[in-house]
Amino acid sequence: MPRFSFLLRLPVLLFLVHLYVAWRLTSCFTDIPLRAGIAGFLAFSYCILMAGFLARDRVGRRASDAVSWAGFLMLGLFSWLFVLTLLRDVLLLVVAVLQWLPMVENPAWTSYASETSALGVLTLSLLATMVGLFNARRLPSVVDVDVPIQNLPAALNGFRIVQITDLHAGPTIKQGFVQRVVQQANQLDADLIALTGDLVDGSVDRLRTHVRPLCMLRARHGVFAITGNHEYYVGALPWIDEFKRLGMTVLLNSHRVIEHRDVDAGTARLMVAGVTDYSAGKFIAEHATNPTAALHGAPAHADVKILLAHQPRSMFEAASLGVDLQLSGHTHGGQFWPWAYFVPLQQPLVAGLHQYQGMHVYVSRGTGYWGPPLRLGARSEITLLKLRQA
DSSP: OHHHHHHHHHHHHHHHHHHHHHHHHHTTOOOHHHHHHHHHHHHHHHHHHHHHHHHGGGTTOHHHHHHHHHHHHHHHHHHHHHHHHHHHHHHHHHHHHHHHOTTSOOOGGGGGHHHHHHHHHHHHHHHHHHHHHHHHHSOOEEEEEEEEETTOOGGGTTOEEEEEOOOOBSSSOOHHHHHHHHHHHHTTOOSEEEEESOOBSSOHHHHHHHHGGGGGOOOTTOEEEEOOHHHHHHOHHHHHHHHHHTTOEEOSSEEEEEEEEETTTEEEEEEEEEOOOTTGGGTOGGGOOOHHHHHTTOOTTOSEEEEEOSSGGGHHHHGGGTOSEEEEOSSGGGSBTTGGGTGGGTOSOOSEEEEETTEEEEEOOOSSOSSSSOOBSSOOEEEEEEEEEO
């Protein structure tokens, strides 16, 4: 219900911020055609944004996805326009204050600061959108991460885990992108592949073809998946069945024990557990996230315990359960500036490898993206984690 209420308020909110940007960027110009052009573009931006949000309900149809593409791209561009306009107003306020100070001479550049800064906002926004689009659409980088584990058996030293998360197959991420991700992941010779949620943004019927390449993922001990919040937005139960059909082991507050044998170092046991998304209980009561249940019955003599949890904030409960490593996503590393600064309002960690009460937590920046096809300052990744003796 809160999410539905937000969507009802969204058109009004977007209209008001478009109005603000239009006012601030047109009022500084005297050229009437230029003012009309900026105002017309922002009116067009608002209409395309609204059409893009409405088209998301028809993911998988060519026309709807084209509208979504345009809407999300415009959302990214407008995000930059809005943020830079705010910063510009702060700068102009500082200039105005300086002009009132008696000890400060009025520099000549202040007379054209307003117009020049407005042109700067337009130029930087367009440039940032182009660079962000290029970063989002190119192949994710492979991030190598060594995870030092206390008392790690020699048999598990160098154990390779490939993490894919926040793929977000949907209006703008299709089969071709997914296929390239699968090919790159398979080249990493993984002992285990972990898919930590938010793989899809649409129904099974509409996206089945586009996620089909995931069935080609290969790892020595298999592919393990958990749900993210977006699976619940679009129908988690059908997707869980589809993930199983694609050959994944779906962990819903449950675990599996893996016996890993090394020719020289013998055999060791690794437990991999997975929880449902932190918010899953709001959608399906019996899916309420439960790290304690996920580890219940796990052998006490398991050499390493790994937890897959879509949202980093699951770490507070996981740390008290003797988990050695938690793998998460959800944050996208902020995806593009300046949104990484707002992630800590909801999550304790943004990206990278951290320690909490003796437990390692790795938060991936995500393999795809959500919403605007932009990434700037938070490159997408396929993570290769290697367990190492501390």
